[in-house]
Each structure stands twice: as structure tokens, then as C-alpha cells.
Amino acid sequence: MSAAMPPLDPAPPLSRFEFWSPGLFYLPVWGWAVWLALRHRGVRLPLVANPGLPASGLVGESKSLVLGKAGAEAKKWIAPFTTVMRDGLAPSDAAADALVALDRAGLALPVVAKPDLGCRGAGVRPVRTKIELADYLAGFPLGQTIILQQLVDVEGEAGVFYVREPGTEHGQIFSLTLKHFPHxxxxxxxxxxxxxxxxxxxxxxxxxxxxxxxxxxxxxxxxxxRVRLAFAGSHSRGAIFRDGSRHITEALERRFDAIARDIPEFWFGRFDVRFADFEAFRRGEDFTIVEVNGAGAEATHIWDSRMRLRDAYRTLFRQFGMLWAIGAANRRRGFRPEPWRTFLERWMAERRLISIYPPTA
Incomplete structure (x- = not known):
């Protein structure tokens, strides 16, 4: 029987920059972004990198809307989900309504509960009982949407960063990150x-x-x-990341190329997937997509503790260069970015909500 993940190889516990504040770490990258904006004559070009998604998925996008864009081929690989609105009902009554919504969608507990609008694993938690569901709802901000998604309770998780420039026949996997859960x-x-x-x-x-x-x-x-210390596959929430680029295969690339092409106007972003058999995953088989991230995605292998700072920046400079190039190509195809005001409203809403979501598991 194949293992869910390659063994967690020896490495320094932390790199020297792994947990720097984002404001400090990204300073050189923002400088590079200014140069790219000047070079391509467009500071808002990332907002048309994925014209099929609101703001290209750069910030403040609805996760359920992104997943709902998938066509029949892509949908086969996505974990089923439904959404519920956190209304003013008492938590126990809201949980009862959520169970009805799950049943209508052909789902049942256990599920993963997560905010429809969020990032970096904020508010993600497994929910196995009605009591846990009520507890989650009790701490969720009123008027906001929650995704309840089928729990894929396996050890294997990866982030597959896909890029395809408009006008080219096939895309590529730019980055593969293997996510280990600490125990x-x-x-x-x-x-x-x-x-x-x-x-x-x-x-x-x-x-x-x-x-x-x-x-x-x-x-x-x-x-x-063995006690698992983190559930969410997010570096900022405690998962351990490893660069998996050597494990990319032609079969894996073909599979994600087909999936990405079945999401309208999706050219740049990361698929977060789970699997029970790593070798099957490398063959492009037997995995489940739990989330699709657009232009705001990151090539997360840079958080491998063996990564050198200059190599992390080299990766991010390439990533941002491709982002602007794709945006420029889509501008030539006639797409135009949303107004600054709309973008800023999305960003501010996301920042506000992340601070008040329930704790991440």
C-alpha cells in the first residue's frame, strides 16, 4: 500500500525568514510590482488575470462562487459543498437549519466549515457533530456566508500552482507544495x-x-x-511545507491543465488538494480539490524551511512577472479591471472579517 505522503525529510525546524511579518517580507516584492506596473503600463492588470473571477481572485472573492464556476470535468474533482447564511437564529436552531441544507445537498456530518470570504486558513474547522456545528455558528459573524464541505479526512495535502498564458495551448504547474500536518x-x-x-x-x-x-x-x-497539532493546510496556521517540484509529472500536469481549462477564463492560481495515495496523486488520479485560489494565491513552497531567502524572492518575482504578463495579455483581449473603489471595498471587507471569524483548528 502506498503512503499518503513522502516521509517528512530532515530539515531545519524553521528558516530564518519563515515567520517574518508579511509587511517586512514582501517589501522587495512590492518594489518589483511597481516596476512591473510601469513596464506593462497598468497597476491593476492583476485584476484581469482571471477575468472569470471577481477581481481575478486577488482579494475578497467568494470561495463558493469560484468553485461554482467549474464545468462538468473540473467538478468531478471538487469536494461537494453547500453554503448557509449566518442569520439571527439561536445557534442550535441555525445548526438544525444547516443540517437540513446539508441533507438537501446530499451531504452529512462530518464536514469542514469555513468562511466563504477568507484567506490563509482563517476560520477553517472540522465539524463532526451538531454540537460542534452550533458552536461554530455561534462564533460566526451575522450576515456572512459559511461553506460546509465534505470532509476529506486523509493525510495527504498539496498546493498545485497552475499558470497558462492566454494564446498558449497548454499550461504548467509552476509550483507544487507538499503540506505535512505536525504531530x-x-x-x-x-x-x-x-x-x-x-x-x-x-x-x-x-x-x-x-x-x-x-x-x-x-x-x-x-x-x-499521536496528537495532530493542526488541521488546516495553511503555513500561517501551523502546517509544515515542503517543496514538491521534483514530484511533478507529465500526467499530473495534464490533469490540472484539463481541470483549469474547464473553469472559464482561469489562467493563474492554486488548487489545494487532498489525497490518500501520493503515487496515485502523481499519476493525476484519486485526489480531491478542496479550494481554488486565484490571482491572490502564493507559490507556497517558498515556506519550506530549507528555502534560501534569495530563492524565495526569485520565485515570487517570477510569479508576479507571470501575473502581470497574463493580465496584459487579457487586456489586449478586451478585458478591463474593476474600479479601484470596488477592489478596495473587497479588501477592507476581507480584512475586517478575518479578524472576527471563529478560531482555526
Missing amino acids: VTGDGLSTLRELISRDPRAGQLPHLYLPRHKARLDQIVPDGE
Whole structure:
């Protein structure tokens, strides 16, 4: 039987820039973006990189709308989902209505609950019972939409960054990131807090792991029990990323080319996928897409702790260069970006909501 993921190879626990503040880390990239805007004579060109998506998926896009754009071929690979609005009902009543919505969509608990508008894993949590569903709804902002998606509870996860320039026949996988979920293993003597503090990586990031496990931090973990420290496959939420570029195959590239081409006017973005068999995934088989990210996506292999800072910037400079080039090509095809005011409203709404979503698992 094949493994869900390649073994997590030895590497430094953290790179020296992995958890710099985004404002500091991205300073050189914003400088490069200014040069690209001047070169291509358009600061808003990223907003037409994916004309089929609101603001090209750069910021503030509806996840359900993006997934709903998929055609019949692409939809076969996407985890089924439905959406519910957080209204003013009591959490228990809202949970009952959500269960009805799941049933109508042919779904049932367990599911993954996540905000329809969000990024970087904000507010993502597995929901296995009606009580957990009610708890999630209780902490969700009123008037906002929640995605309830089939839980794909397997160990394998990857981010597949796809790019195709308009006018070319086929696209390419620009980046492949393998996402490992950190665990600690009990010895029958130590509490979960102690196990986390002794872990080479988790011990340096207690702010990511301790709050979400506060209910059992001081309990002794039985000998041999593995405790998963993070559920969401987001680096900023505690997942461990590895550069998977050497695992890209022609079959995998052909598969994602076919999927991307079945999403209208989708040229640039990342597919987040889960799978139980890594070799099957490399053959372009037996995986499930859980999210599609547009122009705001990142080539996340840069967060591999072995990555050198200059190589991370080289990757991001290439990524942004392709983003502007695709936007320029789509401008020549007649597409025009949305007004600045609309873009800024999307950005401000996303920033506000992320700060008040329920805690990420």
C-alpha cells in the first residue's frame, strides 16, 4: 500500500525568514510590482488575470462562487459543498437549519466549515457533530456566508500552482507544495503542553498550537498516541511545507491543465488538494480539490524551511512577472479591471472579517 505522503525529510525546524511579518517580507516584492506596473503600463492588470473571477481572485472573492464556476470535468474533482447564511437564529436552531441544507445537498456530518470570504486558513474547522456545528455558528459573524464541505479526512495535502498564458495551448504547474500536518507522540508521562514545548518546530511556535489545544494541554498523552497539532493546510496556521517540484509529472500536469481549462477564463492560481495515495496523486488520479485560489494565491513552497531567502524572492518575482504578463495579455483581449473603489471595498471587507471569524483548528 502506498503512503499518503513522502516521509517528512530532515530539515531545519524553521528558516530564518519563515515567520517574518508579511509587511517586512514582501517589501522587495512590492518594489518589483511597481516596476512591473510601469513596464506593462497598468497597476491593476492583476485584476484581469482571471477575468472569470471577481477581481481575478486577488482579494475578497467568494470561495463558493469560484468553485461554482467549474464545468462538468473540473467538478468531478471538487469536494461537494453547500453554503448557509449566518442569520439571527439561536445557534442550535441555525445548526438544525444547516443540517437540513446539508441533507438537501446530499451531504452529512462530518464536514469542514469555513468562511466563504477568507484567506490563509482563517476560520477553517472540522465539524463532526451538531454540537460542534452550533458552536461554530455561534462564533460566526451575522450576515456572512459559511461553506460546509465534505470532509476529506486523509493525510495527504498539496498546493498545485497552475499558470497558462492566454494564446498558449497548454499550461504548467509552476509550483507544487507538499503540506505535512505536525504531530507529537505521547510517552505516557508527559502532558501535551510538555510534548509541544519539546518538539523542535512546535516548541518555537507555541502561539500557533497551544490555544487550539487548550482543553487538554495539561493532560498526559498515552504512550504511542499521536496528537495532530493542526488541521488546516495553511503555513500561517501551523502546517509544515515542503517543496514538491521534483514530484511533478507529465500526467499530473495534464490533469490540472484539463481541470483549469474547464473553469472559464482561469489562467493563474492554486488548487489545494487532498489525497490518500501520493503515487496515485502523481499519476493525476484519486485526489480531491478542496479550494481554488486565484490571482491572490502564493507559490507556497517558498515556506519550506530549507528555502534560501534569495530563492524565495526569485520565485515570487517570477510569479508576479507571470501575473502581470497574463493580465496584459487579457487586456489586449478586451478585458478591463474593476474600479479601484470596488477592489478596495473587497479588501477592507476581507480584512475586517478575518479578524472576527471563529478560531482555526
